[in-house]
Amino acid sequence: xxxxxxxxxxxxxxxxxxxxxxxxxxxxxxxxxxxxxxxxxxxxxxxxxxxxxxxxxxxxxxxxxxxxxxxxxxxxxxxxxxxxxxxxxxxxxxxxxxxxxxxxxxxxxxxxxxxxxxxxxxxxxxxxxxxxxxxxxxxxxxxxxxxxxxxxxxxxxxxxxxxxxxxxxxxxxxxxxxxxxxxxxxxxxxxxxxxxxxxxxxxxxxx
Amino acid sequence: xxxxxxxxxxxxxxxxxxxxxxxxxxxxxxxxxxxxxxxxxxxxxxxxxxxxxxxxxxxxxxxxxxxxxxxxxxxxxxxxxxxxxxxxxxxxxxxxxxxxxxxxxxxxxxx
Amino acid sequence: xxxxxxxxxxxxxxxxxxxxxxxxxxxxxxxxxxxxxxxxxxxxxxxxxxxxxxxxxxxxxxxxxxxxxxxxxxxxxxxxxxxxxxxxxxxxxxxxxxxxxxx
Numbered sequence: 517x518x519x520x521x522x523x524x525x526x527x528x529x530x531x532x533x534x535x536x537x538x539x540x541x542x543x544x545x546x547x548x549x550x551x552x553x554x555x556x557x558x559x560x561x562x563x564x565x566x567x568x569x570x571x572x573x574x575x576x577x578x579x580x581x582x583x584x585x586x587x588x589x590x591x592x593x594x595x596x597x598x599x600x601x602x603x604x605x606x607x608x609x610x611x612x613x614x615x616x617x618x619x620x621x622x623x624x625x626x627x628x629x630x631x632x633x634x635x636x637x638x639x640x641x642x643x644x645x646x647x648x649x650x651x652x653x654x655x656x657x658x659x660x661x662x663x664x665x666x667x668x669x670x671x672x673x674x675x676x677x678x679x680x681x682x683x684x685x686x687x688x689x690x691x692x693x694x695x696x697x698x699x700x701x702x703x704x705x706x707x708x709x710x711x712x713x714x715x716x717x718x719x720x721x722x723x
Numbered sequence: 724x725x726x727x728x729x730x731x732x733x734x735x736x737x738x739x740x741x742x743x744x745x746x747x748x749x750x751x752x753x754x755x756x757x758x759x760x761x762x763x764x765x766x767x768x769x770x771x772x773x774x775x776x777x778x779x780x781x782x783x784x785x786x787x788x789x790x791x792x793x794x795x796x797x798x799x800x801x802x803x804x805x806x807x808x809x810x811x812x813x814x815x816x817x818x819x820x821x822x823x824x825x826x827x828x829x830x831x832x833x834x
Numbered sequence: 835x836x837x838x839x840x841x842x843x844x845x846x847x848x849x850x851x852x853x854x855x856x857x858x859x860x861x862x863x864x865x866x867x868x869x870x871x872x873x874x875x876x877x878x879x880x881x882x883x884x885x886x887x888x889x890x891x892x893x894x895x896x897x898x899x900x901x902x903x904x905x906x907x908x909x910x911x912x913x914x915x916x917x918x919x920x921x922x923x924x925x926x927x928x929x930x931x932x933x934x935x936x937x
Contacts (some may be wrong), residue, residue, distance in 0.1 A: 541805065
């Protein structure tokens with residue numbers, strides 16, 4: 517399950533050199549913008565570090581685990597996610613964050629068919645598959661088939677609700693708390709909360 | 724399945740309008756982004772922070788205006804690079820000639 | 835049709851939770867947020883989401899024209915002739931006020 521908790525290394529400057537025209541275009545534009553004073557190399561490094569610092573395990577998973585143990589927080593999170601998340605010390609980045617609660621009756625799953633909208637301040641950069649043509653095209657048409665590919669088999673008694681995140685809101689799924697975790701600490705619970713479960717393609721890990 | 728949407732008499736907005744089209748299995752391979760991809764990612768964030776793009780819609784509009792053939796061939800951050808360049812040119816921050824010249828010297832320098 | 839700028843967003847939303855609405859099917863070549871599969875479809879308002887910059891304008895850097903945003907809930911069995919799943923399966927999509935009509 518390495519993909520659930522990707523162990524990220526800082527990107528190295530000496531691998532995967534650009535080859536295509538558009539790859540070079542990105543490098544060229546970045547150089548020119550710095551030379552013209554739009555931002556400094558230091559600001560670029562800091563921004564890259566800022567992005568790298570956001571991991572599902574240290575951000576989104578902590579929000580979910582806290583909601584599992586603190587009923588007041590759960591209610592606030594569902595009502596006004598931005599305020600609730602900021603109270604935990606996380607950046608909501610001025611985007612309207614909406615938390616979708618999975619229940620025994622409803623399973624939520626998120627896609628952005630037109631681009632790749634994603635709750636980056638809680639989950640970091642989206643995985644490649646989230647941005648893929650296959651996921652974006654199929655999830656709205658055959659969500660249960662796609663979920664099965666992720667190993668998620670849901671009975672017909674559970675409503676699958678797809679959320680096409682195409683406009684202004686960003687969505688985080690609040691997965692069901694696994695059974696048999698009643699006496700677990702928040703820290704231990706957070707380890708069950710995978711990135712994929714917060715997108716909604718899987719459920720949380722079971723102990 | 725795409726016929727089903729077309730049969731309703733509606734047109735796809737552009738190459739990015741993928742919802743409901745047929746597709747193969749989702750490739751779930753995970754890989755860390757390359758260094759240049761992280762640079763482009765951070766560059767776009769800084770362009771927003773510095774007011775070159777005041778809204779993500781501007782990045783999206785630039786991506787969506789790519790030729791459909793080009794859109795389908797490019798990777799995610801290649802599209803970002805293309806759109807960021809378009810926005811920077813529109814804002815008068817750089818010219819196409821400057822970009823072309825820099826790409827040429829970068830390519831030459833790495834050979 | 836785009837209404838005069840003065841009454842784009844009144845103090846009260848035009849639609850409320852549970853109202854039945856239809857998403858406009860009109861074509862538009864430039865940036866907008868209504869995917870083809872949702873055009874012409876009818877559903878119900880699931881949430882009223884406040885006011886946001888109009889995508890058609892902000893995509894070109896033009897600010898200050900706010901439009902109210904809604905989450906519209908569509909039933910999968912309405913969307914697709916053959917849908918494999920539960921008849922209760924649904925899809926929520928954010929649609930701006932100027933792309934909605936009462937249904």
